[in-house]
Amino acid sequence: xxxxxxxxxxxxxxxxxxxxxxxxxxxxxxxxxxxxxxxxxxxxxxxxxxxxxxxxxxxxxxxxxxxxxxxxxxxxxxxxxxxxxxxxxxxxxxxxxxxxxxxxxxxxxxxxxxxxxxxxxxxxxxxxxxxxxxxxxxxxxxxxxxxxxxxxxxxxxxxxxxxxxxxxxxxxxxxxxxxxxxxxxxxxxxxxxxxxxxxxxxxxxxxxxxxxxxxxxxxxxxxxxxxxxxxxxxxxxxxxxxxxxxxxxxxxxxxxxxxxxxxxxxxxxxxxxxxxxxxxxxxxxxxxxxxxxxxxxxxxxxxxxxxxxxxxxxxxxxxxxxxxxxx
Amino acid sequence: xxxxxxxxxxxxxxxxxxxxxxxxxxxxxxxxxxxxxxxxxxxxxxxxxxxxxxxxxxxxxxxxxxxxxxxxxxxxxxxxxxxxxxxxxxxxxxxxxxxxxxxxxxxxxxxxxxxxxxxxxxxxxxxxxxxxxxxxxxxxxxxxxxxxxxxxxxxxxxxxxxxxxxxxxxxxxxxxxxxxxxxxxxxxxxxxxxxxxxxxxxxxxxxxxxxxxxxxxxxxxxxxxxxxxxxxxxxxxxxxxxxxxxxxxxxxxxxxxxxxxxxxxxxxxxxxxxxxxxxxxxxxxxxxxxxxxxxxxxxxxxxxxxxxxxxxxxxxxxxxxxxxxxxxxxxxxxxxxxxxxxxxxxxxxxxxxxxxxxxxxxxxxxxxxxxxxxxxxxxxxxxxxxxxxxxxxxxxxxxxxxxxxxxxxxxxxxxxxxxxxxxxxxxxxxxxxxxxxxxxxxxxxxxxxxxxx
Numbered sequence: 001x002x003x004x005x006x007x008x009x010x011x012x013x014x015x016x017x018x019x020x021x022x023x024x025x026x027x028x029x030x031x032x033x034x035x036x037x038x039x040x041x042x043x044x045x046x047x048x049x050x051x052x053x054x055x056x057x058x059x060x061x062x063x064x065x066x067x068x069x070x071x072x073x074x075x076x077x078x079x080x081x082x083x084x085x086x087x088x089x090x091x092x093x094x095x096x097x098x099x100x101x102x103x104x105x106x107x108x109x110x111x112x113x114x115x116x117x118x119x120x121x122x123x124x125x126x127x128x129x130x131x132x133x134x135x136x137x138x139x140x141x142x143x144x145x146x147x148x149x150x151x152x153x154x155x156x157x158x159x160x161x162x163x164x165x166x167x168x169x170x171x172x173x174x175x176x177x178x179x180x181x182x183x184x185x186x187x188x189x190x191x192x193x194x195x196x197x198x199x200x201x202x203x204x205x206x207x208x209x210x211x212x213x214x215x216x217x218x219x220x221x222x223x224x225x226x227x228x229x230x231x232x233x234x235x236x237x238x239x240x241x242x243x244x245x246x247x248x249x250x251x252x253x254x255x256x257x258x259x260x261x262x263x264x265x266x267x268x269x270x271x272x273x274x275x276x277x278x279x280x281x282x283x284x285x286x287x288x289x290x291x292x293x294x295x296x297x298x299x300x301x302x303x304x305x306x307x308x309x310x311x312x313x314x315x316x317x318x319x320x321x322x323x324x325x326x327x
Numbered sequence: 328x329x330x331x332x333x334x335x336x337x338x339x340x341x342x343x344x345x346x347x348x349x350x351x352x353x354x355x356x357x358x359x360x361x362x363x364x365x366x367x368x369x370x371x372x373x374x375x376x377x378x379x380x381x382x383x384x385x386x387x388x389x390x391x392x393x394x395x396x397x398x399x400x401x402x403x404x405x406x407x408x409x410x411x412x413x414x415x416x417x418x419x420x421x422x423x424x425x426x427x428x429x430x431x432x433x434x435x436x437x438x439x440x441x442x443x444x445x446x447x448x449x450x451x452x453x454x455x456x457x458x459x460x461x462x463x464x465x466x467x468x469x470x471x472x473x474x475x476x477x478x479x480x481x482x483x484x485x486x487x488x489x490x491x492x493x494x495x496x497x498x499x500x501x502x503x504x505x506x507x508x509x510x511x512x513x514x515x516x517x518x519x520x521x522x523x524x525x526x527x528x529x530x531x532x533x534x535x536x537x538x539x540x541x542x543x544x545x546x547x548x549x550x551x552x553x554x555x556x557x558x559x560x561x562x563x564x565x566x567x568x569x570x571x572x573x574x575x576x577x578x579x580x581x582x583x584x585x586x587x588x589x590x591x592x593x594x595x596x597x598x599x600x601x602x603x604x605x606x607x608x609x610x611x612x613x614x615x616x617x618x619x620x621x622x623x624x625x626x627x628x629x630x631x632x633x634x635x636x637x638x639x640x641x642x643x644x645x646x647x648x649x650x651x652x653x654x655x656x657x658x659x660x661x662x663x664x665x666x667x668x669x670x671x672x673x674x675x676x677x678x679x680x681x682x683x684x685x686x687x688x689x690x691x692x693x694x695x696x697x698x699x700x701x702x703x704x705x706x707x708x709x710x711x712x713x714x715x716x717x718x719x720x721x722x723x724x725x726x727x728x729x730x731x732x733x734x735x736x737x738x739x740x741x742x743x744x745x746x747x748x749x750x751x752x753x754x755x756x757x758x759x760x761x762x763x764x765x766x767x768x769x770x771x772x773x774x775x776x777x778x779x780x
Contacts (some may be wrong), residue, residue, distance in 0.1 A: 026426035
């Protein structure tokens with residue numbers, strides 16, 4: 001259990017470092033980020049491989065279940081298999097998860113309360129996850145967007161990392177757990193289902209241009225800080241909340257809820273960062289993700305070491321870069 | 328291990344007695360980030376000592392000629408030249424700021440009256456010529472002493488201009504700029520023993536340049552994977568062999584060193600030798616990979632050995648034996664239990680350098696709390712010394728320091744928890760021939776000398 005807490009803490013710290021590295025002067029340091037991702041990976045392995053029933057709670061009432069039945073090959077699992085056991089491997093072609101994400105099956109069939117929008121949302125995700133290469137980026141993009149917009153809803157935790165945990169309380173704050181449909185780069189195939197939601201204009205709408213383009217540049221003016229102090233991106237601020245919460249030890253009666261939400265968010269975030277550098281886990285090359293053409297098109301422009309912040313380029317970037325940028 | 332030298336015994340190896348000589352830099356507690364020294368390098372003769380800082384400036388110190396009236400005191404190093412080598416830049420295409428911090432300085436062997444050095448930031452390498460001017464011409468015909476043109480009709484006689492002495496002026500001018508060859512951050516440059524070429528290394532590639540040609544370079548190592556998500560290691564340092572102009576080594580973040588021979592192929596992706604020490608499974612932790620990342624690699628002057636620095640130790644390798652190092656010296660093993668905290672405060676990413684003395688009998692590297700460590704390879708003795716203003720009286724001997732690792736702390740010992748991790752010595756240099764060392768402590772440069780001779 002202590003290993004798990006330690007691992008959890010290390011994961012939080014690592015994610016914070018990756019996030020801060022975006023706005024450091026001089027651009028993203030490849031070496032340091034690689035080392036951080038190694039630590040993140042080790043901690044994640046410990047974190048996910050140490051089954052601890054207490055942690056995988058049912059969560060607060062009203063967790064809607066994004067039914068992943070759309071996903072091919074996914075068995076219609078019964079009650080969340082993730083409760084206290086290592087989750088069954090998920091057969092999904094496009095997202096190269098070498099280790100299953102516990103929270104995904106765990107919420108797959110919990111009774112849904114209220115919101116059907118998230119269903120739409122998740123349907124969109126499910127569709128996306130059909131495995132089309134072109135959509136792979138979309139999946140990454142949408143995944144990345146959700147934590148941010150979920151956080152933008154002043155969620156205490158990640159609540160709805162994927163838009164799948166919109167608890168009642170969260171729903172009150174945010175009309176739905178939709179991703180930023182409006183923010184999708186043009187031409188996104190999977191954008192349609194997502195935009196067909198009841199979302200009112202979201203605070204996240206302010207975010208689109210800001211985080212990728214502004215932060216690295218703002219860094220120089222803003223000086224050193226825990227975050228992009230000079231960065232006006234609203235997207236950055238909300239994200240700090242879950243991070244702060246992650247680092248606070250759970251306390252009191254809220255324990256279980258907070259813990260569960262943190263788990264969910266952290267695991268979601270892990271899935272973003274953990275799947276990159278997938279070669280570190282696999283011996284054989286050729287990890288799940290197809291390299292986008294855009295990787296080679298702009299000369300080196302889309303490599304993790306050099307993040308180009310133009311939105312059209314973002315669409316072509318690999319999920320690692322996308323994740324970094326979005327965060 | 329923490330210092331082995333006793334109280335009154337000679338410190339360091341070979342009965343060295345290190346004494347304070349000079350300190351350069353502001354005394355202010357408030358350190359401007361731009362003043363933080365980022366590289367230190369003696370030239371081939373040791374008469375010149377160059378430092379680069381985070382503000383992109385290079386300061387060169389020159390050793391004064393020995394004073395005949397005091398034959399036992401060594402020449403002091405005084406400022407010889409200061410210039411702005413690199414400026415901050417902005418890459419508009421990628422919306423990235425390029426830091427002006429000088430990552431490395433390497434001197435070229437002197438071939439004429441002028442001195443040449445290479446200095447590099449993250450992206451651009453520059454060749455600087457430092458020349459002296461101590462004469463100026465006077466008695467021009469067409470202009471007067473102020474430089475104003477003289478009226479030709481007023482000139483009634485011709486004279487030959489003569490050279491008159493003037494106050495010494497040291498000029499630094501950029502002679503070559505080697506740009507746009509690196510996508511990632513340059514971490515090393517190394518001048519070849521042929522004195523015509525040099526290499527520059529970034530995280531994923533190493534390029535070979537000719538000193539005269541700036542518009543192209545040859546890529547000799549490329550470890551960038553086709554799919555960046557499969558990236559598992561990066562290049563952390565590279566150096567040419569001191570005598571064999573076809574041989575170079577590069578170290579990686581995985582703790583391995585590859586030796587490459589440029590005669591074997593144009594692209595040296597396949598190494599000729601591969602140096603790696605098997606990991607000790609009992610010491611595995613979350614941070615095992617980080618602490619095994621090599622931060623510096625240096626050939627010995629003889630060319631027979633090379634030294635690598637990782638986070639906790641210094642290792643000496645025999646080029647003829649790839650399976651394991653011939654020596655391993657612990658720099659600050661007491662930090663092994665603190666790795667998590669050091670990860671949190673980013674100290675675990677600090678890149679310490681290491682250096683050989685002129686005879687390859689001793690090695691030196693830095694640590695925290697302004698401590699630096701010296702290891703004598705012959706006597707197997709090591710010592711911990713401190714660069715501090717308190718022990719800055721001229722020719723004052725440095726007292727060996729000791730870190731208390733647990734249990735009762737003896738007098739004069741420092742406990743691990745009291746170490747100041749903001750005071751780190753990352754850059755040190757040893758005079759190529761004499762026992763003179765330069766130690767960079769944040770924004771101050773300390774120069775220590777051996778008391779004997």
